[in-house]
Amino acid sequence: MDPIMPIVALSVILGAIIAFLFFNSYFRNRQSELRSISNPNLNPNPKPLSSHSKPSHAPPSKKTHSKSHSHSDKDQNKRHHPLDLNTLKGHGDAVNGLCFSADGRNLATACADGVIRIFKLEDASSKSFKFMRINLPAGGHPMAVAYSDDSSSIVVASHMLSGSSLYMYGDEKPKASENNTQTKLPLPEIKWEHHKVHDRRAIITLFGAKASYGSADGSTIIASCSEGTDIMLWHGRTGKNVGHVDTNQLKNNMAAISPNGRFIAAAAFTADVKVWEIVYAKDGSAKEVSNVMQLKGHKSAVTWLCFSPNSENIITASKDGSMRIWNINVRYHLSEDPKTLKVFPIPLQDSAGTTLHYDRLSISPDGKILAATHGSTLQWLCAETGKVLDTADKAHDGDITCISWAPKSIPMGKEQVLVLATASTDKKVKLWASPSLS
Numbered sequence: 511m512d513p514i515m516p517i518v519a520l521s522v523i524l525g526a527i528i529a530f531l532f533f534n535s536y537f538r539n540r541q542s543e544l545r546s547i548s549n550p551n552l553n554p555n556p557k558p559l560s561s562h563s564k565p566s567h568a569p570p571s572k573k574t575h576s577k578s579h580s581h582s583d584k585d586q587n588k589r590h591h592p593l594d595l596n597t598l599k600g601h602g603d604a605v606n607g608l609c610f611s612a613d614g615r616n617l618a619t620a621c622a623d624g625v626i627r628i629f630k631l632e633d634a635s636s637k638s639f640k641f642m643r644i645n646l647p648a649g650g651h652p653m654a655v656a657y658s659d660d661s662s663s664i665v666v667a668s669h670m671l672s673g674s675s676l677y678m679y680g681d682e683k684p685k686a687s688e689n690n691t692q693t694k695l696p697l698p699e700i701k702w703e704h705h706k707v708h709d710r711r712a713i714i715t716l717f718g719a720k721a722s723y724g725s726a727d728g729s730t731i732i733a734s735c736s737e738g739t740d741i742m743l744w745h746g747r748t749g750k751n752v753g754h755v756d757t758n759q760l761k762n763n764m765a766a767i768s769p770n771g772r773f774i775a776a777a778a779f780t781a782d783v784k785v786w787e788i789v790y791a792k793d794g795s796a797k798e799v800s801n802v803m804q805l806k807g808h809k810s811a812v813t814w815l816c817f818s819p820n821s822e823n824i825i826t827a828s829k830d831g832s833m834r835i836w837n838i839n840v841r842y843h844l845s846e847d848p849k850t851l852k853v854f855p856i857p858l859q860d861s862a863g864t865t866l867h868y869d870r871l872s873i874s875p876d877g878k879i880l881a882a883t884h885g886s887t888l889q890w891l892c893a894e895t896g897k898v899l900d901t902a903d904k905a906h907d908g909d910i911t912c913i914s915w916a917p918k919s920i921p922m923g924k925e926q927v928l929v930l931a932t933a934s935t936d937k938k939v940k941l942w943a944s945p946s947l948s
Contacts (some may be wrong), residue, residue: 591902591942593890595634595922595929598939600627600641605933607654607716607912611661614916617931618664619939620652626666626679634922634929634941644679644698654716658730658746663701665716665732665746673710676734677703678749702749708736715764718746721771723821727794733774735765741776743767743788743796753799755786763813768821773838774799775824777812783826785838785848802842807834807850816871823851825873825880825893831856831865833896854896858884872913874928879944881930883910888932890945899945908935 602623609618617629626644646652650668657664663680679698707713715735720728730746739762743753757765759778767774774786783805791797810830817824822839833854840846858866868882873893880891888905891898912933919926928944 591905593900593902593943593945594905595927595941595943596636598629598639598641598941599937601625601937601939603937604908604935605911605937605939606652607667608914608931608933608939609655609657609664609716609718610914610916610931611657612720612917613661614918614920614929616657616661617916617939618655618657619933620655620666621937622651624648624650624652626652626655626664628664629939631916631920631929631941634920634927634943642698646677647675650675653713654734656716656718656732658718658732659720662698663746664698665718665744667713667716667734669712673706674708674713674736675703675705676707676713676744676749678746704744704749704751707742708734708738708740711736711738711740713737714762715766717766719767719769719771721788721790721794721796723770723772724790725792725794726771726790726796729794731767731771731788731796733765733767735762735776737762739778741765741774743774743799745796752796753788755799755801757784759784763811764815766815766817768817769819770821772821773802773817775805775815775817777815777826779811781808781810781812781828781830782806783808783812783815783824785824803838803840803848805834805836805838805848807853808832813867813869814871816873818873819875819877825871827856827868827871827882829867831867833868835893852896854891856882857891857896857898858882858887858889870910870913872915872930874915874930874944875917876928878947879928881913881915883913883932885909886934888913888942890930892947899947902942905932905940905942906934906936906938910934 601621604622605619607620615631619627624646627641629639629641646668649670653669654667666677668675678701680701681698713734714737718730718732721731732744732746735741739757741755745752757776757778759780761779763777765776776784785803786799787802788796789798808828808830810828812826812828815824815826824836824838827833834850835852837849837851840848856865866884868884870883872881878893880893882889886904886906888902890900910932914931916929920929930942933939
């Protein structure tokens with residue numbers, strides 16, 4: 511007999527035994543899983559199914575203009591603060607700016623990945639949000655965004671090696687089809703554009719306001735502020751440059767325009783805040799911009815400011831560790847100076863007890879709650895008393911780059927809530943409920 515045959519026979523027998531043991535173990539485990547599914551009481555740590563979960567086999571959306579964003583159970587577990595309503599994901603890089611439309615139902619974001627996203631906020635607690643993408647021309651990095659005359663037109667500040675550019679994207683109002691009552695998001699197109707503005711310096715803030723003061727015709731005026739010392743004013747619909755000022759303060763931190771389109775104020779390298787008035791002609795157009803007052807009182811650089819909803823007050827935050835509320839509704843033409851109404855210490859300290867300064871401020875549309883940030887920390891303050899209403903120590907996983915209140919309340923289930931939006935270097939935008947004043 512061939513001496514190799516016993517070896518072959520032994521190998522076959524051992525292989526059969528190993529295969530038997532493997533499949534026996536597999537089928538035992540499978541039966542155990544089936545029993546656990548059929549009787550959840552057998553599983554000591556059941557994991558509930560959630561409508562927030564995405565099926566792993568769901569095919570990706572192929573739409574290029576309207577996409578859906580959803581958050582998962584993992585996001586729910588990470589939600590660590592009671593005021594945290596939702597997270598808008600889908601951004602490929604740091605989010606540099608955001609802006610709500612006048613009705614609060616659209617939120618535009620400017621992302622460093624070169625894309626502007628416009629989210630439809632039908633419900634702040636929704637499991638998913640539709641959004642439209644606007645791809646900027648190649649090489650452009652979005653720095654800021656502001657809505658123009660309506661929710662279908664936005665102005666975008668972009669920066670590239672050749673300098674800063676401004677684009678206004680707009681379209682006709684969406685029309686409902688006969689067979690479908692829901693409107694489709696139309697494709698935006700560039701209505702006007704300007705290049706190499708601000709002597710090629712980067713635009714750091716972009717604010718818009720509907721001019722309603724005096725003889726103004728109700729058009730939106732956009733204020734673009736550069737990292738240098740200049741601020742430029744633009745007619746939102748036509749793109750016409752309607753004004754230019756120089757702060758002469760070494761370096762701008764930001765600039766804002768009052769809600770009624772009357773004033774511009776700039777926070778810069780110095781402790782003083784300069785305020786200009788936009789003068790409108792009889793035909794409603796912006797005629798000139800003149801320096802009318804300065805806010806003097808801080809002892810160090812002003813980092814941020816915001817106007818009150820009625821355009822009569824300015825709130826400033828400084829590196830001197832204080833906030834001030836100023837009354838600018840004065841007869842400056844009679845040499846009446848703006849008045850400091852209140853001074854609050856900034857209620858934020860580091861581990862060593864050193865007072866920190868606020869990076870950004872935003873006042874709620876009712877003028878009652880002030881949102882403020884430092885790094886990744888978000889605080890809500892009572893605008894009347896300066897008292898801290900709530901704090902999110904780590905609101906984002908990176909520094910907060912932009913904050914803005916929705917100008918009107920947004921539906922959340924069966925309720926209407928005031929919503930604050932924050933953007934960050936962590937590629938996320940978050941929606942927050944307003945805290946209670948009591």
